[in-house]
Amino acid sequence: MSRKQIWQIVGLLVVIGAIVALFVWFVDLQAVGEVLSTAVPTHLILASVLLILGLLFYALRWQLLLGNKPTLLQTFHASNIGHAGNIIVPARAGEAMRIVVLGRSEAVTYTEATSSFVVERLFEQLMRLLALVAAVAVGAGIELSPGSILGGVAVLVLTFGGIQWLVRRRERVLARWPARFARLPRITEDGARRTLTDLLDNLTAVSEPKQLAKVMGSSLLSWGCFWGFFYVTLLALGQGFPPDERLAVSLGALALSPPSAPTQPGIFHASVVVPLAAVGFNEVTLTAYAVLLHILEMVWMIGLALWGLAQTGLSVGAMLRQNQPATDRPQ
Secondary structure (H helix, E strand, C coil), X not given: CCHHHHHHHHHHHHHHHHHHHHHHHHCCHHHHHHHHCCCCHHHHHHHHHHHHHXXXXXXXXXXXXXXXXXXHHHHHHHHHXXXXXXXXXXXXHHHHHHHHHHHCCXXXXXXXXXXXXXHHXXXXXXXXXXXXXXXXXXXXXXXXXXXXXXXHHHHHHHXXXXXXXXXXXXXXXXXXXXXXXXXXXXXXHHHHHHHHHHHHHHHHHHHCHHXXXXXXXXXXXXXXXXXXXXXXHHHCCHHHXXXXXXXXXXXXXXXXXXXXXXXXXXXXXXXHHHHHHHCCCCHHHHHHHHHXXXXXXXXXXXXXHHHHHHHHCCCHHHHHHCCCCCXXXXX
């Protein structure tokens, strides 16, 4: 492990420790425990099913973005390993881990997996914006000015417009851009051309109306299941939240920290509790809600990741050591 990685871990532990200390200082943990003790087991089982379905549709979208080259099970395993990595390992290492897992599967190259990840992030931001707007619309109390909404929409419109521009000028991009990228350190012209070719292949596939509809459909199904997971988990707490607050709280929590972007303990709780408590929701019940959500996410994501590691024959150490994967398709 390098000195940089050690300092990253130390920094993360300090941040998590500070967050936990603040919760202990400001939140009545005994009251939180009492709220958690009221959780209804049958609701938690249903919430778990919805979470797993959401992860399955999430993997389906990645498969579609890769032109159905990998199987659904391959993208499912890779995604789950990445999610678990983001929970356990600092600096969002899970994103690189899932690219390594899929790249070593021989279904796609590393550059194909990486370029599809870039496209996938665009759809994730779109879904997150929709969840945030929905949360504001139903009264979550999150401060979101019309300018912020328009700014987010403008960024997405410009991004998708840029995709169309790149697709229509494919030959020109491949002729000129690799040489420009090669001026950067540690980038070769051939490597840049392969990466751009894979990226443009993914963008071309997504830009087709039929494929775009499938990708959007899988995105909506995935996030619909994720919201169901958040809502049913909230219902599991019984009377913790009044009926008129449940929709707003569940949508607000989903927009702030969706299962598709998992984080470490402490950071997850702060990202959910602090903004929603600041707009008037009960901090004790919010803390219990965040704890329950994160426990379910950790149990299932780490459990599914262990299954994925067993199926792929990979180890966490091997993935972390592979910082410079080959760009050629394995033979």
